[in-house]
Amino acid sequence: MIKVEHLCKNFSVHKKEPGFKGSVASLFNRQYTTKKALIDFNLTINEGEIIGLIGSNGAGKTTLTKILSGIIHPTSGKVSVLGFNPWDKPNEYRQKMALIMGQKAQLWWDLPALDGFLLLKEIYQIPTRDFYDRIEFLSEYLQIKEQLNIQVRRLSLGERMKVELMAALLHQPKVIFLDEPTIGLDLTAQKAVRRFIKEYRKQYNPMMILTSHYMDDIEELCERIVIMKEGQKVFDGNIENLHQKYASKKVIKLHVFEDDQRAELINRFPKSLGQIEEIGKTVQIITPRENVSESSKFALNCSEINDFSISEQDIGNIIESIQRSGH
Amino acid sequence: MTRYLRLYAHFLRFSFSKAMEFRVDFFFRVFMDLFFYFVQFVFFNVIYLHTNMLGGWNIDQMQLFVATYIFIDAFHMTFFANNTWWFPISINRGDLDYYLTRPASSFFFLAFKEFAANSLINLLLTGFFLGYILFNYPEPLSPLKILVFLPLLINGAFLYFMTFLIFLMSVFWTSSPRGFADVFYAGEKVMHRPDGIFNGYMRKFFLTILPFSVMASLPVRFLTENNETSILVQIIGASLLIYSIVFILWRLGLKNYSSASS
Numbered sequence: 408m409i410k411v412e413h414l415c416k417n418f419s420v421h422k423k424e425p426g427f428k429g430s431v432a433s434l435f436n437r438q439y440t441t442k443k444a445l446i447d448f449n450l451t452i453n454e455g456e457i458i459g460l461i462g463s464n465g466a467g468k469t470t471l472t473k474i475l476s477g478i479i480h481p482t483s484g485k486v487s488v489l490g491f492n493p494w495d496k497p498n499e500y501r502q503k504m505a506l507i508m509g510q511k512a513q514l515w516w517d518l519p520a521l522d523g524f525l526l527l528k529e530i531y532q533i534p535t536r537d538f539y540d541r542i543e544f545l546s547e548y549l550q551i552k553e554q555l556n557i558q559v560r561r562l563s564l565g566e567r568m569k570v571e572l573m574a575a576l577l578h579q580p581k582v583i584f585l586d587e588p589t590i591g592l593d594l595t596a597q598k599a600v601r602r603f604i605k606e607y608r609k610q611y612n613p614m615m616i617l618t619s620h621y622m623d624d625i626e627e628l629c630e631r632i633v634i635m636k637e638g639q640k641v642f643d644g645n646i647e648n649l650h651q652k653y654a655s656k657k658v659i660k661l662h663v664f665e666d667d668q669r670a671e672l673i674n675r676f677p678k679s680l681g682q683i684e685e686i687g688k689t690v691q692i693i694t695p696r697e698n699v700s701e702s703s704k705f706a707l708n709c710s711e712i713n714d715f716s717i718s719e720q721d722i723g724n725i726i727e728s729i730q731r732s733g734h
Numbered sequence: 735m736t737r738y739l740r741l742y743a744h745f746l747r748f749s750f751s752k753a754m755e756f757r758v759d760f761f762f763r764v765f766m767d768l769f770f771y772f773v774q775f776v777f778f779n780v781i782y783l784h785t786n787m788l789g790g791w792n793i794d795q796m797q798l799f800v801a802t803y804i805f806i807d808a809f810h811m812t813f814f815a816n817n818t819w820w821f822p823i824s825i826n827r828g829d830l831d832y833y834l835t836r837p838a839s840s841f842f843f844l845a846f847k848e849f850a851a852n853s854l855i856n857l858l859l860t861g862f863f864l865g866y867i868l869f870n871y872p873e874p875l876s877p878l879k880i881l882v883f884l885p886l887l888i889n890g891a892f893l894y895f896m897t898f899l900i901f902l903m904s905v906f907w908t909s910s911p912r913g914f915a916d917v918f919y920a921g922e923k924v925m926h927r928p929d930g931i932f933n934g935y936m937r938k939f940f941l942t943i944l945p946f947s948v949m950a951s952l953p954v955r956f957l958t959e960n961n962e963t964s965i966l967v968q969i970i971g972a973s974l975l976i977y978s979i980v981f982i983l984w985r986l987g988l989k990n991y992s993s994a995s996s
Contacts, residue, residue: 418992473831473993478991478993479991479992480989480991496834496840498838499837502837504835506835508831508832511828511829511831513832515748517751517755518748518751518752522748522751529737529740529741529744530741530836530837530838531837532737
C-alpha cells in the first residue's frame with residue numbers, strides 16, 4: 408500500500424534577467440525564487456492497483472514519482488510505500504520496487520542488454536535459474552529475444568524501451584513506477600508496450616503508478632486516474648467518475664452519404680439541443696446528456712443514416728478543460 | 735563484501751569490453767601518461783644536477799618519491815579517474831536516479847563503476863619501475879616496512895581520489911559543471927613535491943586539512959626514516975578525517991539532490 412500525507416516539495420530556482428547585464432548582476436546579487444512542485448498532496452493506493460498520473464508539464468507528476476521511489480527528499484509530509492519511508496532508502500524497499508523512465512536509460516549504452524541484465528542479477532541477487540526463466544518469459548513476450556546480444560545503442564527506440572522494461576522487471580517488483588514509458592515510440596511499439604504491461608499485471612499483480620501524456624496509455628491501462636495541476640490534486644477517481652463529473656455532454660456521430668441530406672440536417676437541427684458540425688461525410692452533434700435521446704431521434708428522422716454512434720467526450724479534451732479551469 | 739567484489743568484476747568486464755572498442759583512445763592515454771611520468775622523473779634528476787639535497791632528501795630518496803607518486807597516479811588513473819570525470823556529470827544530469835533505486839550502495843556505483851583498462855598498462859609499468867627503484871635503493875630497507883609500504887601506496891591513491899571527491903561533491907549544491915575541480919587541480923600539484931620543501935602552517939595544512947603531502951611523501955618517509963610509528967599515525971589520522979568528510983558530504987549531498995527535470 409502507498410500512503411501519501413500532506414506532501415510538499417519546494418525547489419529553490421535561480422532567477423536571472425536576460426542578457427549580459429543580467430548575468431553580471433546575478434554573479435553579485437543572486438535572486439532565488441521558490442517553486443512549489445507539490446502542495447499538501449494526499450494519496451492512497453491499494454495493493455495491486457494501477458493508477459494513472461496525469462497533468463501538464465510541471466504539474467508535479469515526476470516529482471511525486473521521484474519522492475515515492477526515494478530519489479529525492481520532500482520538503483515536508485509523510486510517505487509510506489509498502490511500509491517503508493522511501494527516502495531512507497532501505498535495501499528491503501529498493502529490492503521490491505522498480506522505476507522505469509522513458510526518457511532515461513538504465514542499461515549500459517555500449518554493451519548488449521544481456522550484459523546489463525547480468526549486472527542486475529548480481530545487484531538484486533536473483534537466483535540463476537529464476538533469472539534465466541524470467542529472461543525467457545520477458546523476452547518471449549516482448550519479442551526481443553534476438554536483440555538481447557546487440558549493443559543497446561544500436562537498438563531502435565522501441566526495442567530499447569522493451570529491454571528497459573525487462574531490466575526493470577527482472578527482480579519481480581511489488582511496486583512499479585512508470586514515468587512516460589511510451590514517450591517517442593511509434594504506434595506499433597506503443598501498443599506492444601501497453602499489451603505487455605497489461606499481461607504482466609495480470610500475471611504478477613504489482614502496484615503500478617503510470618505517468619503519461621498519451622491518453623491511450625491511461626485509458627487502456629489505468630482503473631483510476633489522478634489529475635494534477637500545479638502540484639495539487641484536482642481529480643482522483645475512475646474514468647467513469649471523470650465522465651460523470653466533468654463530461655456533461657455526449658458525442659453523436661452520424662454518417663450521412665448524401666450531401667444535401669447532411670446540409671438539411673445541419674440547417675434544421677435545433678440549436679437548443681446542442682452543437683452540430685460537419686466533418687467530411689460525418690455529422691457530429693455534441694449534446695448535453697439529457698438531450699441525447701431527443702437529438703438522436705431528430706437526426707434519425709431527418710435523414711437517411713448509413714452509420715450511427717453515441718460516445719463519451721474524448722478524455723483528453725475533458726482533462727484539458729480541467730487543466731484550464733483548475734477544478 | 736563478496737557481493738561488491740562480484741559487482742566490481744562486472745564493472746571490470748564492461749570496462750574492458752568498452753575500452754577495446756575505441757582503439758585510438760586506448761593507446762593515446764597510455765602514451766600521454768607515460769610521457770607525463772617520464773617528464774616528472776627527468777625534472778627531478780635535472781634539479782639534482784645543481785644540488786645534493788632538496789627538502790632534506792638526497793637523489794635516491796627523491797627517485798623513490800617520484801616512483802611512488804607516479805605509481806599512485808597510475809593507480810588513480812586506472813581505478814578512479816574515469817569515475818571522477820563522470821561524477822559531476824551524473825549528478826547534474828540526474829543519472830544518479832537509477833543508482834538510488836538499487837538495493838546496493840549508490841556511492842559504490844558512482845565512485846567505482848568505470849575502470850580504465852588502458853591505464854592498467856601504465857600501472858604495471860610504474861609498478862615495475864617502483865620495484866626496480868626499491869630493489870636498487872642504496873640503504874637496506876626492512877622487508878616488514880616494505881610490506882606496510884604497499885598498502886600505504888593504495889591508501890595514497892584512495893586519499894587522492896577521496897580528496898578529489900570532496901571538491902566534486904560541491905555540484906550537489908552549486909550545480910556547476912565540474913564543481914570545484916579546478917581548485918583541486920591547482921592544489922594537487924603539491925602531491926608531486928616532497929613535503930620537506932614546505933614549512934610551518936603550510937606544511938601542517940598539507941599534512942592534515944588538504945593531505946596532499948600524506949599521499950606520497952609520508953609513505954616514502956615511513957620507508958626510509960626511523961620515526962615510522964608517528965608517520966603511520968599521521969597517515970591513518972589524515973585518511974580517516976578525509977574519508978569521514980566524504981561520507982558526511984555524500985549523505986548531505988543526497989539530501990540536497992534534486993535530480994534533473996524530465
